[in-house]
Amino acid sequence: MQQNLRVPGPTPVPDEVAQAGAQPMINHRGPEFAAVMREVIDNLKPFFDAVDDPLLLTGSGTGAQEAAIVNVLSPGDPVLAVVGGVFGARFAEIAAAFGADVRRLDVEWGTAADPEAVAVALRDFPASAVILTHNETSTGVTNDIPALVRSIRAQVPNATVLVDGVSSIGALPFDLDGWDVDVAISGSQKAWMSPPGLAMVAISPRGWEAYARARMPRYYWDFRKASTNGARGTTPFTPAVGVVRAMQEALRLMTEEGPDAVFARHARIGRTVRDGIQSLGLELFARPDVASNTVTAVRVPAGLDASKLIKGLRKRHGVVVASGQDWLKGSIFRIGHMGYVRDEDIEHLMQALAAVLGDEGLQRAV
Ligand SMILES: *Cc1c(COP(=O)(O)O)cnc(C)c1O
Numbered sequence: 027m028q029q030n031l032r033v034p035g036p037t038p039v040p041d042e043v044a045q046a047g048a049q050p051m052i053n054h055r056g057p058e059f060a061a062v063m064r065e066v067i068d069n070l071k072p073f074f075d076a077v078d079d080p081l082l083l084t085g086s087g088t089g090a091q092e093a094a095i096v097n098v099l100s101p102g103d104p105v106l107a108v109v110g111g112v113f114g115a116r117f118a119e120i121a122a123a124f125g126a127d128v129r130r131l132d133v134e135w136g137t138a139a140d141p142e143a144v145a146v147a148l149r150d151f152p153a154s155a156v157i158l159t160h161n162e163t164s165t166g167v168t169n170d171i172p173a174l175v176r177s178i179r180a181q182v183p184n185a186t187v188l189v190d191g192v193s194s195i196g197a198l199p200f201d202l203d204g205w206d207v208d209v210a211i212s213g214s215q216k217a218w219m220s221p222p223g224l225a226m227v228a229i230s231p232r233g234w235e236a237y238a239r240a241r242m243p244r245y246y247w248d249f250r251k252a253s254t255n256g257a258r259g260t261t262p263f264t265p266a267v268g269v270v271r272a273m274q275e276a277l278r279l280m281t282e283e284g285p286d287a288v289f290a291r292h293a294r295i296g297r298t299v300r301d302g303i304q305s306l307g308l309e310l311f312a313r314p315d316v317a318s319n320t321v322t323a324v325r326v327p328a329g330l331d332a333s334k335l336i337k338g339l340r341k342r343h344g345v346v347v348a349s350g351q352d353w354l355k356g357s358i359f360r361i362g363h364m365g366y367v368r369d370e371d372i373e374h375l376m377q378a379l380a381a382v383l384g385d386e387g388l389q390r391a392v
Contacts, residue, residue, distance in 0.1 A: 027344040030374055034163045034193055034321040034348060034362035035087075036215040036222050039272065040279065043366075047221060047272030054267055060259025062274050067256065069277035072285050073195055074210060076202040076228035081252040083225040084265050087192035087213035090225035091117050093247035094188050094209045098236035099155055101125030106153035108139045108174070112164035112351045117157050117190055124242045129153065135165045135354070136323070138316040141177035148181035155186040155236070160210075161194035164351045166312040166323035166360065168198065172205045179206060186236040192216055195226075196280070197292045197320045197364040208233035217320060218280075219365035220273040223266035227252075292319045295363050295372055302376040306383060311358045320364035323350070325357065332356045335382060343378030 031038045039047075052058045063082065070080045083093055095117075099105065105126040107118030110133035122128045131147045133139045139158070148156075156178050161168045171189060178185050189210045191200055196217030202210050208230045215222035229237070229249060237249055251262040280288055296319030300310060303324050311323035326332040332349060336359055339345040350358040363372065 030345045032347050032361050037365040043272045043276045046275035047268040063259045066274050069281050074202050074228040080226050080228040085225045090211035092120050095121050096242040096244040097249045098186050098240050099126050100241035104153045105155045107157040111162035114159040136312050138169050141173045145177045158189045160191040161318050163193040163321050166318045166321045167316050168318045175206050199289050202228045217364045220276045221269050223269035322361045323358045338382040345375050345378045
């Protein structure tokens with residue numbers, strides 16, 4: 027049975043992308059790799075909309091979160107972290123682990139961050155940096171980054187704004203320059219229909235000024251090393267060569283489709299998923315007006331066993347969805363629909379879900 031992998035990362039990879047990643051190794055200091063890297067960076071640019079070239083780092087999304095923190099902050103810096111789920115919490119924890127003075131603004135899970143609440147928090151705690159999550163993968167909520175940044179700038183004009191775009195950039199519109207964001211991160215296995223292993227970072231001129239002042243310890247993640255090497259078509263340390271080549275192919279496909287068409291496909295499929303869920307009589311976890319077009323969190327109906335539901339989808343239909351995280355484990359499941367996702371994948375998922383919900387034996391054991 028072919029698997030319909032519908033977790034919010036890793037996401038499915040088209041055959042051409044898998045094959046591109048399986049080519050013979052090449053020297054990462056040679057001209058062939060430099061050409062691959064140049065193409066990858068050029069094709070990434072429209073999705074980040076940043077003047078400077080995005081950096082390629084070898085690591086997962088969490089590595090990129092750590093990279094963002096250690097490159098632009100100093101121990102003791104007052105940092106406001108807007109937290110509406112697992113990934114926002116992780117970003118805040120990393121900042122605290124490296125000695126930032128972190129104040130959390132907790133947002134009710136399933137809702138979006140309120141720009142006015144951010145302004146109020148900053149009046150009380152004028153942070154020099156603010157941490158935001160564009161798309162909170164644990165709850166299926168997309169935050170309004172431009173509105174949040176406007177609110178931040180009205181209070182602290184020169185704050186360094188860090189945005190986790192791991193499950194959004196490449197699938198949802200993003201505009202680092204236009205939105206006045208300073209550091210934005212993403213990861214290859216989410217919207218980019220590529221295998222895990224690469225992280226991407228875009229940095230604004232203000233972000234680079236923050237870099238020049240920042241004193242947190244760093245070595246592997248140093249932005250300057252990545253940028254100097256990137257300009258020469260290489261990386262400071264051995265990169266995940268196969269993943270870079272896979273991503274070269276994935277980005278060719280995304281460029282051919284065109285960023286606007288990619289975003290429109292995600293918007294259409296997001297709506298299809300939410301409509302399908304509701305027509306099965308299920309409830310969305312996220313507020314519908316802020317529900318994500320890359321991941322949908324669904325409440326498990328009262329009396330049903332979430333793990334049996336997830337297992338039934340996988341074993342009987344080859345559909346793999348994700349469980350809830352943290353305190354949501356057992357009460358929601360999550361459907362990934364970013365990157366390589368087509369209408370037929372969602373039709374198949376909805377048919378499988380309808381069949382499993384109709385099955386006996388899903389009732390929670392008492
Ligand atoms: C997946 C994800 C991460 C963490 O990425 P890993 O690659 O699992 O380390 C961080 N933030 C968001 C929003 C994510 O979706």
